[in-house]
Amino acid sequence: MELSAILLQVLNGLDKGSAYALIALGLTLIFGTLGVVNFAHGALFMIGAFCAVTTQRLLSISTITIDETKTDFLGKPLQIKTPIVESWFGESVGQALIDWSVPLAILLTIPVMLIIGFVMERGLIKHFYKRPHSDQILVTFGLAIVLQELIKAYFGANQIPAPAPSVFIGSFDFGALIGMDAGKLLYPYWRIVYFCFALLIIGLVFAFLQFTTFGMVVRAGMADRETVGLLGIDIDKRFTIMFGIAAAVAGLAGVMYTPINSPSYTFGTDFLVISFVVVVVGGMGSLGGAVLAGFVLGILESFASMRQVIEFIPGINQVVIYLVAIVILLVRPRGLLGRKGVMES
Amino acid sequence: MSSKNNLLNKPVTRRSVLKASAATATVMAAPMIIPSTAYGYANEPKGAAVTLGFNVPQSGAYADEGADELRAYELAVEHLNGGGDGGMMGTFSSKVLKGNGILGRKVEYVTGDTQTKPDAARASARSMIEKDGAIMITGGSSSGVAVAVQGLCQEAGVIFMAGLTHSNDTTGKDKKANGFRHFFNSYMSGAALAPILGDNYGKDRKAYHLTADYNWGYTTEEAVRTSTEAMGWETVAAVKTPLSQTDFSSYVAPVQASGADVLVLNHYGANMVNSLTSAVQFGLRGAQVNGKSLEIVVPLYSRLMAKGAGENVKGIFGSTNWHWSLTDEGSKAFVRSFGEKYGFPPSQAAHTCYVQTLLYADACERAGSHDPCAVAEALEGFEFDGLGNGPTLYRAEDHQCFKDVLVVKGKENPSSEFDLLEIVEVTPAAQVTYDASIFGGELGSCNSGA
Known part of the structure; x- marks a missing residue:
């Protein structure tokens, strides 16, 4: 097997691993603070993706003029749509805005996801803190289905393309960079952007928890909720905000993922199950573990999808993540970076 | 208490065991589906209406395609009952459809959700046959579903007019005497x-x-x-x-x-x-x-x-299989009536479903009966034109339609959001015709559910 093929799969694993890491990070934040297993987290990722679609649609709202010289498929005069942003800001700026709708969608995603997070926590999940985990799983799972069906009812079941800005179309030739044959190690620009974006978000979350007073209180609350409460700090309010932040992280992971895969209402389910495995492998409640496991499992999955590997062990691409999870749980039940005593008898 | 005691105290005899096992065997041996066979064939219509069952994906990944199929079916029913502009009934080479339903009976329909899962599709088809008295099942957007529902219709003794299914198996190794496919294949x-x-x-x-x-x-x-x-x-x-x-x-x-x-x-x-x-x-x-x-x-x-x-x-x-930009009279008529009703052109899935409904109705008229075996006979070897694909043959040996195939290319400069594909060539039917035996499978004999 050539070196370039191996490097290619490592690169490949990085972007998927980024998404796993971001979702797992949010899951861990919620589990670590509120002790809730949030099965609706995949749906939050999906809603983030649809923020990109919505932004694209908002920017493409058009005025309709009738062109009598051309006809549509029924032979009627053709309706010509001109996006309003083009008539407001001029054609070139208007087109650039539409072209950049995915990165611009971040501006919409953050407030929307924070609000959804707050509403979810205050309106629904709050009432389930004292209930068993199975109830929490059922209610969040049910919520995920409701959110999916709402998106389907409005946007339809088909995938909706939300492309990257045209400057990011195409691939970067890593091969030429490290002295290999040109064309052997191509990697799309947008996936590089996604990876860097994920690192940035992960860095921001960690910095927020590590270097702000708010973050310190939250960390203290994660370690010992009761004592922090006894010190007169309203820890519940802070945890609600953390829930909103976790939702925003999932939403941001989704919005930037849309150029890689066109979103549909099932967008989140594909990531949710694996993200839970990521959380368990990384160590329940360990933020660093979630990130590490996200990347490791993303890369492993990539390798398992190689033709040479599938020919050797058919079907391995579909089970590799779970096999690794089983092995890790047998050997090290607390997960890669889990604290001693968590998930261990 | 007493009844419980009685049950518990009742001695188990050799005779009672034999009786119970005989009863169980009878139940087990009974056919899985028992449609109303009081008449000559399954779900024979006696009233002034006839019910068709439209089994399309209404949820899951193909829901949008299923929705388009359903639009086409509703349009077909409207046309069969004399409503609208008649669509392709006007261009169809067979002229027996008069817009007065099928054999004078008003066409009604029920719908089911296949969810693009074979087991869910079978369950919804079964419900339409058993509960709603559907005499024909049609629709679907997956070969896995088509093969499963076709098998069920064969057992139940109703006709299955496949929707969008492209696997060779549907009319190849899994073909059935009660199943018919208009769509092309791999x-x-x-x-x-x-x-x-x-x-x-x-x-x-x-x-x-x-x-x-x-x-x-x-x-x-x-x-x-x-x-x-x-x-x-x-x-x-x-x-x-x-x-x-x-x-x-x-x-x-x-x-x-x-x-x-x-x-x-x-x-x-x-x-x-x-x-x-x-x-x-x-x-x-x-x-x-x-x-x-x-x-x-x-x-x-x-x-x-x-x-x-x-x-x-x-x-x-x-x-x-078909594209709305085709310029033959049939396609134009269909695009016009579909476009007027819904505001956008129909998909290939909508086209094949509409055509299948018309072909079924036409076969009933020509057979003079809803009897599945008479309908199947009328469809076998039927040659027709004017339904958007040029001259077409419903081959008797495997119940597959043979017609021209469109080779298309993603359009470089689309003029509208629907104008995504351009037709590169219309490959004549003769070039895509194969021997019916190459994929194996047995058609078996027609089941009328009698």
Whole structure:
């Protein structure tokens, strides 16, 4: 097997691993603070993706003029749509805005996801803190289905393309960079952007928890909720905000993922199950573990999808993540970076 | 208390055991479906109406395609009952449909949700047959579903008019006497595509296949391989991808390094949208391999799905059963009545479903009966025209329609959001016709449920 093929799969694993890491990070934040297993987290990722679609649609709202010289498929005069942003800001700026709708969608995603997070926590999940985990799983799972069906009812079941800005179309030739044959190690620009974006978000979350007073209180609350409460700090309010932040992280992971895969209402389910495995492998409640496991499992999955590997062990691409999870749980039940005593008898 | 005691105290005798096992055996041996067979055949209509069962995906990944099928069925029912402008009834070569329902009975319908899952599709078809008295089941957007529902209709003694199903198996190894397919199949796609690919890309090409891991994927890969290898192409690799796969990057990334200069995506629906998007992102299209430009081929195109892939479909070859831009009278009439009613042109799935409904109604009229066996006989070997695909034969040996196949290409400069595919060639039926025995399977005999 050539070196370039191996490097290619490592690169490949990085972007998927980024998404796993971001979702797992949010899951861990919620589990670590509120002790809730949030099965609706995949749906939050999906809603983030649809923020990109919505932004694209908002920017493409058009005025309709009738062109009598051309006809549509029924032979009627053709309706010509001109996006309003083009008539407001001029054609070139208007087109650039539409072209950049995915990165611009971040501006919409953050407030929307924070609000959804707050509403979810205050309106629904709050009432389930004292209930068993199975109830929490059922209610969040049910919520995920409701959110999916709402998106389907409005946007339809088909995938909706939300492309990257045209400057990011195409691939970067890593091969030429490290002295290999040109064309052997191509990697799309947008996936590089996604990876860097994920690192940035992960860095921001960690910095927020590590270097702000708010973050310190939250960390203290994660370690010992009761004592922090006894010190007169309203820890519940802070945890609600953390829930909103976790939702925003999932939403941001989704919005930037849309150029890689066109979103549909099932967008989140594909990531949710694996993200839970990521959380368990990384160590329940360990933020660093979630990130590490996200990347490791993303890369492993990539390798398992190689033709040479599938020919050797058919079907391995579909089970590799779970096999690794089983092995890790047998050997090290607390997960890669889990604290001693968590998930261990 | 007393009854419990009685039950417990009742001695178990050899006689009671025998009785119980005989009763159980009788129940087990009874047919799985018991439609109302008080008459000559299953669900024989006695009133002034006849019920058709439209079994389409209303949820799941193909829900949009299912919704378009349902629109077509509603339009067909409207036309059969004399409403609207009559659509393709006016252009259909057979003139027995008068707009007074089927055999004078008003056409009514019930719908079911296949969820694109064989077991759910069977359950909804069964419910429509048993509870609603549907005399014919039609629809669907997957070969797995089509084969499952076709088998059920054969057991139940009703006619199955397949919707969108492209696997060779539906009228090949899994064919049934009660099942009929108007849509084309993998073999025809391969046979129609190969010459066009040869003309455009040359006879010396190395192909890399990515194939959806289920029966439609296999038959499509086989069809395209056989027909392209016959003209001199070499198949470098064929990799199966899980049906649930959404990110194809790890599958498309190694293509270029493999020395292949053509990538064939035997994918449909979301798989197609995602694999094509990944392939284009990885810069495969137009990349230089072996001194040639790397090309991508999508054997089965759907306009609804081309929409999901956006810009990525431009210039990519594939095949389709029908396209709204066809200019024959039948297609024009259908696009007009569908477009007037719904505001956008119909998909190929809508077209085949509309045509299947008309063909069923026409067969009933010509047979003078709703009896499935009489209807099947009327459909077998039936030659017709004016339904959008040119002269067509419903072959008696395998219940497959033989008609022209469209080779299409993603349009470079679409004039509207519907104008995504352009027709490159209309491959004549003779070129895609094969011997009915090559795929094996037995048609069996017709079951009227009597």
